[in-house]
Amino acid sequence: MNEPTDARLLRLHSADNVLTVIATLEAGETIRVGGDMVAVAARLAIGHKVAARDIAAGERIVKYGAPIGSATRAISAGEHVHTHNVQSDYIPTFARGEGAHYEHAQP
Template identity: 60%
Template sequence: MKPVNTVLLASGDNVVVLAASAAAGDRVRLSGRELALPEPLGLGHKLAAHNIPDGEKIIKYGAPIGSATRAISAGEHVHLHNMQSDYLPTYTLDAEHQFHSAKS
């Protein structure tokens, strides 16, 4: 249940980045509020810096990197399940190591 640092890469970003790998239950501090992570997350993964409405641009490095595909609460993991590219579909390997579109 250790504290884990996050990095805000540019002012105005609505996501922060984990500065180390975190176990479930590890604590992060977001705008003065501390919350426990419900799942383990690797270094570099994104958390919502505040509540993000469905369809809003996700801002990282001060630039849009895609859009929310549903409402995201502050502190929630932001990844393939709740945001998508505004340009190209993202492909990942599933548990069976089959190539598939993360959007399907």
């Protein structure tokens, strides 16, 4: 298995397609992802995520071995994975309210 050997990136589960940044990465630095060297486009703080491989639009984002949302467009290996390219697949029991509160659907 081609594990990223970049010590600044952490894979939490073998099924994950994202890696977690564990040391702040500055713009212009290069990171090694799946054997490729990728330039960091903008500063990434600890806890942010990058793609472990190319991810197609609509594909599930998997972290902790579990889906945490879906890609809203194609994401290339090493690219920042965040709200600009991922949306919640939140289960239909709950709806997203405008004021950033979850509202429970009427039974």
